[in-house]
Amino acid sequence: MATGTGNREPQSFERRADERGSGGFSSETVTTLAIFGLCVLLLLASRFISPAFGSLSHLQTILILSSFLIVAGFGQGMVIMTGGLDLSIASIITLGGVACTTLGHMGSLMAIPLALVICAGVGLVSGFGVAKLRIPPFIMTMAMGVIVYSACLGYTKGSPWGSAPEAAITLMKSDLLGLPLAVYFVVAFALFGWFLQKRTSFGRRVQAVGSNARAAQLAGVRAARVTMLVYAASAASAGLVGVMLAGYADGATLRMGESYLLTSIAAVVIGGSSILGGAGTFLGTVGGAILLTTLGTIIQSLGVDEGWRTIIEGMIIVIALLLLRDQLYTKIRMMTSALPGR
Amino acid sequence: MEAIERPQCVHATGLRKSYGATIALGGVDLDVGAGEVHALLGENGAGKSTLVKILSGIVRPDEGAMTLFGEAYSPQSIRDARRTGVATAFQELSLVPNLSVAQNLLLPRGVKNALGLNSRKRTIEAGAAILEAHGLGRIDPAARIADLPLADKQRIEITRAVNQNPKVLILDEPTASLAEVDWVFDLIRSASDRGTAVLHISHRLDEVRALCERATVLRNGLSVATVDLKGADNAAIFEMMVGHAAQGTSRRGASRSVGDVRLAVEGLSSARLSNVSFSLREGEILGVAALEGQGQSELFRVLAGAEQPTKGRILLNGQPRRFKDTGDALNQGGGVAFVPEERKTDGILPGMSARAHITLSVLDRLAKFLVLTSRAETETAHAAGTAVDFADRYQKFPINALSGGNQQKAILARALATGARTLVLLDPTRGVDVGTKETIYGAIRRFAETGGSVVLYSSELAELVQLSDRCLILYGGAVFDELEGDEIQEHVLVAGVTGHRHEHHPRQSYKEEATA
Numbered sequence: 001m002a003t004g005t006g007n008r009e010p011q012s013f014e015r016r017a018d019e020r021g022s023g024g025f026s027s028e029t030v031t032t033l034a035i036f037g038l039c040v041l042l043l044l045a046s047r048f049i050s051p052a053f054g055s056l057s058h059l060q061t062i063l064i065l066s067s068f069l070i071v072a073g074f075g076q077g078m079v080i081m082t083g084g085l086d087l088s089i090a091s092i093i094t095l096g097g098v099a100c101t102t103l104g105h106m107g108s109l110m111a112i113p114l115a116l117v118i119c120a121g122v123g124l125v126s127g128f129g130v131a132k133l134r135i136p137p138f139i140m141t142m143a144m145g146v147i148v149y150s151a152c153l154g155y156t157k158g159s160p161w162g163s164a165p166e167a168a169i170t171l172m173k174s175d176l177l178g179l180p181l182a183v184y185f186v187v188a189f190a191l192f193g194w195f196l197q198k199r200t201s202f203g204r205r206v207q208a209v210g211s212n213a214r215a216a217q218l219a220g221v222r223a224a225r226v227t228m229l230v231y232a233a234s235a236a237s238a239g240l241v242g243v244m245l246a247g248y249a250d251g252a253t254l255r256m257g258e259s260y261l262l263t264s265i266a267a268v269v270i271g272g273s274s275i276l277g278g279a280g281t282f283l284g285t286v287g288g289a290i291l292l293t294t295l296g297t298i299i300q301s302l303g304v305d306e307g308w309r310t311i312i313e314g315m316i317i318v319i320a321l322l323l324l325r326d327q328l329y330t331k332i333r334m335m336t337s338a339l340p341g342r
Numbered sequence: 343m344e345a346i347e348r349p350q351c352v353h354a355t356g357l358r359k360s361y362g363a364t365i366a367l368g369g370v371d372l373d374v375g376a377g378e379v380h381a382l383l384g385e386n387g388a389g390k391s392t393l394v395k396i397l398s399g400i401v402r403p404d405e406g407a408m409t410l411f412g413e414a415y416s417p418q419s420i421r422d423a424r425r426t427g428v429a430t431a432f433q434e435l436s437l438v439p440n441l442s443v444a445q446n447l448l449l450p451r452g453v454k455n456a457l458g459l460n461s462r463k464r465t466i467e468a469g470a471a472i473l474e475a476h477g478l479g480r481i482d483p484a485a486r487i488a489d490l491p492l493a494d495k496q497r498i499e500i501t502r503a504v505n506q507n508p509k510v511l512i513l514d515e516p517t518a519s520l521a522e523v524d525w526v527f528d529l530i531r532s533a534s535d536r537g538t539a540v541l542h543i544s545h546r547l548d549e550v551r552a553l554c555e556r557a558t559v560l561r562n563g564l565s566v567a568t569v570d571l572k573g574a575d576n577a578a579i580f581e582m583m584v585g586h587a588a589q590g591t592s593r594r595g596a597s598r599s600v601g602d603v604r605l606a607v608e609g610l611s612s613a614r615l616s617n618v619s620f621s622l623r624e625g626e627i628l629g630v631a632a633l634e635g636q637g638q639s640e641l642f643r644v645l646a647g648a649e650q651p652t653k654g655r656i657l658l659n660g661q662p663r664r665f666k667d668t669g670d671a672l673n674q675g676g677g678v679a680f681v682p683e684e685r686k687t688d689g690i691l692p693g694m695s696a697r698a699h700i701t702l703s704v705l706d707r708l709a710k711f712l713v714l715t716s717r718a719e720t721e722t723a724h725a726a727g728t729a730v731d732f733a734d735r736y737q738k739f740p741i742n743a744l745s746g747g748n749q750q751k752a753i754l755a756r757a758l759a760t761g762a763r764t765l766v767l768l769d770p771t772r773g774v775d776v777g778t779k780e781t782i783y784g785a786i787r788r789f790a791e792t793g794g795s796v797v798l799y800s801s802e803l804a805e806l807v808q809l810s811d812r813c814l815i816l817y818g819g820a821v822f823d824e825l826e827g828d829e830i831q832e833h834v835l836v837a838g839v840t841g842h843r844h845e846h847h848p849r850q851s852y853k854e855e856a857t858a
Contacts, residue, residue: 201706204702211693219702220672
């Protein structure tokens, strides 16, 4: 053996890596901490608007309201991780809500799982279109969204009936040990999502497919299967949002999912995930969702009209995306130009 | 140095460049005369690429001065450098994949028609003329770059730089993906005859000797020396590049004990393969020699399950097998693991750690009920990393932050980590430095010594001479010849890959004649 890396000067880029050591925080952790820091700052600042803001009960309200976006952001985040985009989320939220209320008479134990399975099945079809038929994700999911919405419209003749399953209402409306049950649920879901993404073989494969599907496939990862499962998981989590919303409002409406499409994408990107796929963490998405929800409640409290409120929210999202896009591009440029070995 | 009486063309002194805390160049001097072919030597990460980027105007040095024919030279962009007469063919290729060959050759502008609009027809004509002038008349000027094989992409990249008729021509590993180098050599020599200063970057010392009179050696961002190649033997140059002397690179003497047939291939055919048959035993390294595009990529992809043959079958330990995909190949008959050819597009997963790369193929084995434990992962990555001398301190770094050599080690470690008994290695040392090559050779030999079977393609015939127990020659998608033991000589391989049967070679292994 002529040489090993050890007895040679490591090459320059690696030298910097050596100096930094592996003890520090990863950039992912820094982004996540920054997002949560921003949430805290925003909450503190909101006290100037109304003394009720920033209180413990206000915090609970925000957590309950952001639970929908957090769950939707989980699915959206996984799809974005693979380099895709799920535009069917809004319609599938409606499908989840409509399915669980129309099936509500069967009882929670049947209605909720059945609703989720229906939604996951729809997602599996989208995933099949993307992975096997090679239809671009945004076209496939947009078409699926239109189909699902139209099916809901046709089936309910415009006015969904039934009431939400008991369990959904309990989840969103009751307390446990002085705290709303939904708060426990949000925390548990955030941990579950993070764990699935970072500590399971499935999460690892999702990231691999997003980073370089071709290379992942050659390394033995079944990229098509992973992609299909990701779209199914996204639809299932959108369906869960539908169930939660139905429980929260005790009933479904056809437009109940509308406001979660753009915001779910925004929460993922603000949370530090690369829109190009392959990088990101669910905890960042959770932070992004809480940040967006907090902003929403502040704007709402300012007493502006519904129309204006939506416009302001939309603009904030676009600005946030613009800011982060610049950061993203700079990062990519820095990474590519700083590598001497390339 | 004194022997050259040419006018000085490129002169650089004290070039320094840092990226933050990283010192890419710590003081580089370079001196190239007009009409000289000058070699730039150095391991990966020695600073060659940074120097090329500075000379071609992509990055600006922090310190140091450059002159071109005595005039101050400080290009602000690639186009600026090009106007001044410096053209570069990059190793990583700077072609636009979605444009045609002709459009790429004529970038940044196409040929206009009478209305001042880009004319497709005239662009194609002009492109065809350029191709013809550079001996590439067989390439369709209207073809999309993305549809060309890698070797042709590299030829287009080189042709584009040469066609600008520059005063200074920089070629960054022009032969990296080319098995036959005469074409490049002819271009370089005729450019040199026109008085062009050529800076030739290559890992292949014999090529450098054939072309260049002098070489500048870089190590760790410093120019160690400029040497007269006639006065320096390979060992001395190797030592300058690496910092210590080379060890036995000749053919291995004693052959390992070889066991039963593990892999047998019968009559494999596909679009680019015709009736390929061979067998591979336990503990055997089977080399495959071929010019590029002779079907070796397809053959290896079929063996690894990444592609399906149209005819023929694969047997593992006597059992016929069909691989649905690479994951399937890993799990059948002791396992077949693959190291792909193009590291950047087929190998690395940017943003993911080296450790995650090494364990990617064995996630199912590591995970209990889908859950990955950090400890099991670290142990597996450490064990496989050690086998290829991959330093543990790099395990957690994103792979794209590592040098090409370390990336390749990680990818080979991934194949080893699978525990597969057959390795399918498609040019595993492409574009890596001399030290890493030795490490990879060692890992391949050790794998074979423990009874593993290896199919190895290399674009460097010397590597096959060093490593293989037997060697197949592929030509036009068919097995042209098969050599064994001491028959495996570089001159025999050279004859074989170009379709000539070597006269001293007694064996007539296969009846099939190549139909190229």
